[in-house]
Amino acid sequence: MEAENALAGSPDWRISRRGPARAIEGFADRVSVRPGERLGLRVSTTSAYYTVRAYRMGWYGGARARLVWRSAALPGVLQPPAMLDPDTRTARAKWCETARIDTSGWPEGSYLLRLDTQDGQAQRFMPVTVRSASAAGRTVIMNSVATWQAYNRWGGADLYRGVTGRRGSRSLQVTFDRPYENRQGAGQFLPYEAPLIALAERMGLPLAYTTGVDVARRPDFLMGAAAMVSLGHDEYWSPEQRRHVTRARDTGTNLAVLGANCCYRRIRFEASAVGPDRNVVCYKDDYAKDPGFQRGSPPTHDFRRTPGSDPESSLLGVLYDGYPVDAPYVVSHPEHWLLAGTGAGAGDSFPHLVGVEFDRVNAAHPTPRPVEILAHSPVVCKGRPSYADTAYLSLPGGAGVFATGTMRWVEALDAGAPGGGKASHGLGARAGHFTRTVTANVLWAFAKGPAGRARPAEDNLAVHYRT
Structure with missing residues (x-):
């Protein structure tokens, strides 16, 4: 990472103009891609045109980000408001794809894509991870995307409160098929993850990047890694993710837990109309009503609770x-x-x-x-x-x-x-x-x-x- 961070940074990466609510916002059709894969964007804006800038987050002499790619002006579309699923109370953006971008030449890492309206008076972030193919011999940074989504109140509902504000109206599952309401669209990335990434890249360590979704998908990815880092708020894990981390730890991969409340909630990933592993299912106290549990899947509640007790x-x-x-x-x-x-x-x-x-x-x-x-x-x-x-x-x-x-x-x-x-x-x-x-x-x-x-x-x- 030393050569990457020796490049000139982009101090202007931060959002300086929020603009009116819903002036511009969006989400990507995948939480992570490999360099060179195409990424679909679903953006809604009141502006006739908008641009996208891709910032790789790191150290860069204290700038903390580098502009890796910028789009031409793209036509704006005002998309429908949030839809609320009546069964699971899931807030979802049923939006059409507005752009498809090529990530060729993008180095592995954690990225914030910044959306700017044509006049520059409104800006929002969209996070995405350009994931590593191998973790062998490297320290793995695992973005806690399921936890970001659990606390995302875009559309008025998350895994804690629903549109009425009461706990009894909370979502039973949440989805990546919507923008992040939190922190100008960046979710929980900026307070709980970006400072560690800046420090680790400043140190010049051999790093690999992934997400909790990808660790769950890829049983052998962590095998041979020197270490894995769980960041500031990493609460929601699937059983597969936990099993793969445990196996790597038990065969010599070091584990650094730089937060609290880690691996506390057991979840399940399910597909949405956009793609696989887009929905985060967590019924909590209502786990017995979960159709997946009724079909034999593990309960989606706290890991330490019965049935299936396995304290973190x-x-x-x-x-x-x-x-x-x-x-x-x-x-x-x-x-x-x-x-x-x-x-x-x-x-x-x-x-x-x-x-x-x-x-x-x-x-x-x-x-x-x-x-x-x-x-x-x-x-x-x-x-x-x-x-x-x-x-x-x-x-x-x-x-x-x-x-x-x-x-x-x-x-x-x-x-x-x-x-x-x-x-x-x-x-x-x-x-x-x-x-x-x-x-x-x-x-x-x-x-x-x-x-x-x-x-x-x-x-x-x-x-x-x-x-």
């Missing part, structure tokens, strides 16, 4: 423990090699770094051992005292597993960083230096191969919890 801690070493919290992050094991260079001492704290969801080590659930707790942060969640834990584990197959225990970790990477956005949640430059240093330590070590073999964990669970 068996994969990650940590367990989701609650929401919402806002608490200081407290260092408990400063001499650990992963904290080298941070300057942190025992008891040092970083305000607001724990939030808004958090994980802990909980030996009452399946937990690989040995496990080392590096930070043990007291929190109070809805009146209940608990802890958020940063943990490092080593496994028999040689892999190392690192889990931050807080969802704000990737956001904090931008605090005080060149080219970073405005620090959110009151995260200061100290938190930025700390998280960037630890993350770099993790990525360097994990890129070298099975870290658990080279640096086995020294179990200290009994120091923090009665077991």
